[in-house]
Amino acid sequence: MVQNDGDTWSSDDTFRVLIASDIHLGHLENDAVRGEDSFIAFEEVLSLAVQYDVDLVLLGGDLFDHAKPSPSCMFKCTQILRKYCLGDKPVSVEVLSDQLDNFSRAVNYEDPNLNVSYPVLSIHGNHDDPVGQHGVSSLDILSISGLVNYFGRCSDYSRVRIAPVLLRKGRSRLALYGLSHIKDQRLARLFLEKKVEMELVDDSGEWFNMLVLHQNRADRGPHNFIPENVLPSFLDLVVWGHEHDSQVFAAKDVKRENENFLVVQPGSTVATSLAAGEALPKHCVLLQLHQKEYIVTPLPLKTVRPFIFKTVVLSEENLDQEDVNEKEKVQSLLTEKVNEAIKEAEILHSGDPKQPLLPLVRLSVFFQHEGQDFNRVRFCQNFNGLVANPKDILIMKREKKFRERKERIDESSDVDIGGAAAEAADVESLLRAYYAAQPAERRLAVLSVRAVTEAVRDFTLKRDDDVFRRVLDAHRQRAVDLLLQSSAETVDEVDEQLKTCKEALDAADEESLRTVIAAAATAAATATKAAAATKKSESILLSSDEEASPSTRARGRGARGGRTRARGRGAGRGARAVSPPAPAPVERRSTPRRSAAQKTSSWLQALTSERTTRRRRDSSDIEISDD
Structure with missing residues (x-):
């Protein structure tokens, strides 16, 4: 157990907070090999909370991998929370602020119907934000069931007001500000317009001010991240979620005047992508707070699946480019690199019986020309049973200095989506890059x-x-x-x-x-329903502004019966039956509804036909003479 700072810190006056972020429960839950990784890591986090006997567990968002977790995922999460967080141990932290304002309900450990030993406080991230009818988040379900204290949710995106959760333990006072995920472009604009307000408790300096947020920290383009300098200077500590690479360093300090706050970036507890940042060691964080002094201690996670990431540049390897068997040499080289990575992963085994043994291996390979590329699927099949990700061990990219640069993009050429995917930070960036790379005629x-x-x-x-x-x-x-x-x-x-x-x-x-x-x-939905209703009514009755056709009127007036009567009279008098004269055509009245219908049907169809004909004519190489 981590000890306090000598004998000067009394346990009755010291907050002990376990901090974690980006748990991503349910990530690849249907995968036969990696399906349990996220749940194993989450269970270790909560077991560390029990081991270090903390007062609070603070989560920085993305507890779930999907906004609508599967019933199995929700069941496993509930099972783990009940196992480690419920109990008879008293909680010595007092909430001084309005709990209805902070959590929309009373904090769970003050509920007389619940026995909570290790309360969990969490904001939501971009993966578990509120969706669907009434904007219900998966954290709302855990909150109403008394397992998680959900805070930091913003309902007004035109102006963000953050009221702190005021906590007290003995002589230490903690003002905890929570800011759940808001789209980075929007939040950056709100900061720029001075529309983000954090309520300062007082200026006495007795409160330790801590913010937990879930946003982009790395620069991913203009107004697509939150710079640290826009955050208020009165903060003492910032817990930054959303970024998956763990950047936690042991620290013992007290903030001094005109100094910046310390940023703690726990990173994810499970590798959700095969990127270099995910291969860094995974941590959660123990924070000890005594009045204005604090100690930050990284706690390495021992049940995380080993992950080795390597970059291979073929131009830097000893390959004979004129050899006819160059592809075989490349495959032999990469096979050797994968086997080396598997051996390196064995060193990362902690000995914990719950740690998965099969490692994740990713080689980022830069090749010079097409002669060095090969069938990657067949190559990866050689490592079935040796790695946890045999289908995507390799990612092949052309070296930029050897990449062909065309002066213009042919209409029939494809966009280099592989290069765009390698540089894109998310799916939205990838799509924007793809459409921007298209020629004007294909956008x-x-x-x-x-x-x-x-x-x-x-x-x-x-x-x-x-x-x-x-x-x-x-x-x-x-x-x-x-x-x-x-x-x-x-x-x-x-x-x-x-x-x-x-x-x-x-x-x-x-x-x-x-x-x-x-x-x-x-x-559009209203128009579709109206059209369906009109079609249904017309199948029964005629429209009010339509005149019945002559044949319809004749049938409606008993035409068959009239012919029978005429034939009967003619037979009695020995005269030939004479057919009645055809009625004169009725002139159709022009109504606004008929005019609009004509314009929306014939006019738009003619334009569509003309556009289609024009496109076919433009794409044809055959010239047709006027005659």
Whole structure:
């Protein structure tokens, strides 16, 4: 057990907080080899909380890997929390602030119906943020069940107000500020506009001010991360979630005037991607706080699956480029590198019986020319049963100095999506890079790139299966409404109107874009329901502004019966039956509804046909003479 700072720190006045982040429960839970990794690491974190007899467990977001965790994932999480956090040990931390304001309910260890020994406080991250009806997060479910104290949620994105959770233990006072995940572009803009407010308790200096947030810390482009210098200077310590590489160093200090705060970045407890940062040792953190003095102690995790990441540059290896068997030499070299990585992983075995034995191995290989590339799937099959990720051991990339640079992109050429994927920080960045690399003739003409990337994000992280239909319906409805309101008649005019519509959506801020899409999607759904209702009613009754056809009127007036009566009279008089004269055609009245229908059907169909014919003519290499 970690001891206090000599005899000067009384245990009655010292906070002991275990800090972890990015647990990602349920990551690859259906994988036969790696499915239990996230749960094993989470159980070790909570076992360390019991071992060091902490007062609080603080989580920095992304407890779950998906916004809608599977029932099996939720069951295992609940099982682990109940095993380690419930008990009869009294909690000696007192909450001084308004608990309803902080947690939306009373803190769980003060609930007379629960016995909590190790209370868990958590914000949400981008993987477990509120989704669906009423914006319920998976943490809300754990909170209402009394297992987690969920705080730091923001409901007003036009101005963020952060009220601290005020905690007291003996003579030590802790003001804990929580800021759950907000999209980085939006939060960066709010900081820039001075619309993020953190309520300062007082200026007496008796409070230790700590912030836990879940945002990009590394620079991933303009306004796509949160710089440390925008955070208020009165903070003493910042716990930074979302970044997966562990950057925790032992520290013992007290903040002095005009000094910056200390940043603690616990990193993830499980490797969710085969990147270099994930191969660093995994930690959680023990924080000991006595009034304004603190000690930060990294606690290495011993049940994490070993991960070895290597970079191989073939131009720096001793390869004979003129050899006809160059591919075989490359494969032999990489086989040797993988075997070396497997041996290195054996050194990382901690001896803990729960630690998985099969290692993760990733080789990032830079090759010079196509003659050095080969069948990677067949190569990786040689390591089945030796590594935990036999399907994706290799990632092959062309060396930048040997990459072919074309002066122009041919219409038939493909975009180097592999290079874009290697440099992209997330799926949204990858999609934006892909569309930006397309030639002008192949870029999206109607759909907004931003709307598409947001839809992909919601589909992958929030499992919103209906998001693509809503976005496509909204764009189609908005384009049709714009064309009907415009005076466009030719194909070029229609193209210009659609281009203007797309540029307006791309230039709109995030809130305006979501509002426009929601309104257009609602209008599209209403139009679809109205069309279905009209079709159903027309199958039973005629429309009110349609005249019955002559044949319909004849059948309705008993035409068959009239012919029978005429035939009967003629037979009695010996006269030939005469057919009644055909009724004169009825002139159809022009109504506003009929005019709009004609414009939306024939006019738009003609434009669509003309655009299709024009595209086919442009793509053809055969010239047709006028005669």
